[in-house]
Amino acid sequence: MTQQNIFDVTEIVKKKVRWIHLDERLVKHAYKALAFTLDNNRQIFRVDEIIAYQSNPNMSIQEARMAANDRADFQKLKYFGVVKKVEDRPTFWEITQTGMDFLVGNRRLKKKVPVMDNKVVSDYEGYDDIPLIGVEEAAPRWQKEVQDYRLDYQERIYKVTHQRSELIPANQ
Numbered sequence: 001m002t003q004q005n006i007f008d009v010t011e012i013v014k015k016k017v018r019w020i021h022l023d024e025r026l027v028k029h030a031y032k033a034l035a036f037t038l039d040n041n042r043q044i045f046r047v048d049e050i051i052a053y054q055s056n057p058n059m060s061i062q063e064a065r066m067a068a069n070d071r072a073d074f075q076k077l078k079y080f081g082v083v084k085k086v087e088d089r090p091t092f093w094e095i096t097q098t099g100m101d102f103l104v105g106n107r108r109l110k111k112k113v114p115v116m117d118n119k120v121v122s123d124y125e126g127y128d129d130i131p132l133i134g135v136e137e138a139a140p141r142w143q144k145e146v147q148d149y150r151l152d153y154q155e156r157i158y159k160v161t162h163q164r165s166e167l168i169p170a171n172q
Helices: 024-039 047-055 061-065 068-080 097-103 146-150
Strands: 002-021 083-086 089-095 112-116 153-169
Touching (some): 002 068, 024 068, 024 097, 047 068, 068 083, 068 097, 089 097
Antiparallel strands (some): 002 112, 002 153, 083 089
16 A cells, blocks of 8 residues: 655746737727727627727628737737636627726826736736836837847746655555
């Protein structure tokens, strides 16, 4: 017969943190989502519907699916709290109260946020010092070349402790 021995293992992990900037292209996506919800008297929407609505109100959903960059950009709004996924409906999104307040000029949001593993890293060094901006202060997209996107990434080294178990013989 064997029993389990549980012990902690600490390892050094190196991951890349990506900085997501709240620039005018993201703000335009948020405004289009707001316009779509108001024009269609709906609170929830699919990203493909927003992309089709942005480009051409008569565009098919299939054509909109081709706009992968727009879809990738749109989901970045979640890091700023402007939109969120609808619970129990994974392909649907909605504009949050924070997003509404930002879009009408009643709230300021961080100019950029550090993201790792699809989550904002609020304990990142300097996070509290990131300036807040209003909707009218969103900067033009600064990334023009492929190499510009590499500047968004910074490595972060930290310790991770895991509990591991091993089977040991009962007679020991």
